[in-house]
Amino acid sequence: MTQRGEDEISFGFRKVKTSEKAALVRDVFDSVAGRYDLMNDLMSGGVHRIWKSVMLDRLSPQPGETLIDVAGGTGDVAIGFLKRANSRPSADKKRQANAIICDINYEMLHAGIGRMSTDTAAQQLTRICGDAEKLPFDGGKADAYTIAFGIRNVTDMDAALKEAWRILKPGGRFLCLEFSHPITEGLQKVYDAYSFNVIPWLGEKVANDAESYAYLVESIRKFPGQEAFAARIKKAGFARVKYENLTGGVAALHTGWRA
Secondary structure (H helix, E strand, O other), rough: OEOOEEEEEOOOOOEEEEEHHHHHHHHHHHHHHHHHHHHHHHOOHHHHHHHHHHHHHHOOOOOOOEEEOHHHHHHHHHHHHHHHHHOOOOHHHHHOOOEEEEOOOHHHHHHHHHHOOOOOOHHHOOOEEEEEEEEOOOOOOOEEEEEEEHHHOOOHHHHHHHHHHEEEEEEEEEEEEEOOOOOHHHHHHHHHHHHHHHHHHHEEEHHHOOHHHHHHHHHHOOOOOOOHHHHHHHOOOOEEEEEEEEEEHHHEEEEEEEE
16 A cells, blocks of 8 residues: 555555545545445444444443544444443543544534434534544543544554554553455455445445445455554554454454553
């Protein structure tokens, strides 16, 4: 994958100028924001919710902790974090957990605001429009950093990983949930057939935007394999780096600690 500082970078299966990728990704999510949650449910048959639940299981949110959820969009992970942390028996009003969603796309943040009237946990969220590569936070602010299905859309993933390390407290947790590479050839073939045919069709029928969903499928195929991405997390400074394949590697949960 071509990185920032070079002339071109992958945008799905095509190459674009590095300086253009962020705007192109923003256009994709501007287009899909209004139907993002619905499309996630339809595309995955609701399995994305199970994957996010596994991520929160591994994080084990605690009262008083601060989460920064990058590319958090409409807030599934951040809301789940707050519900778990603040429902523990040891939680009290003086030790409430805090969650901040930081997303570069205003339309995705705006789409999540509609949940505030019906979800108490959503009312406790802070939403900030910011870039994963240049997070608007002081160093050592967060107990946990999460990013779900967002890292592959960042122009410079290595810069984003270094920012994750910077804003975590010593002992802070890094968790990245991302589509990955199936671990068997048979599953890969089935996954390809579904992804390249059904997902753009759903995008056209439900969101009136087949092109954006074709990009999302292509971006998954261009994402590094599990071992390669784990190596990049280690390079960013994280310790105890490991990954867990979910649904046979269709998705993977990558974790690490700031020592």
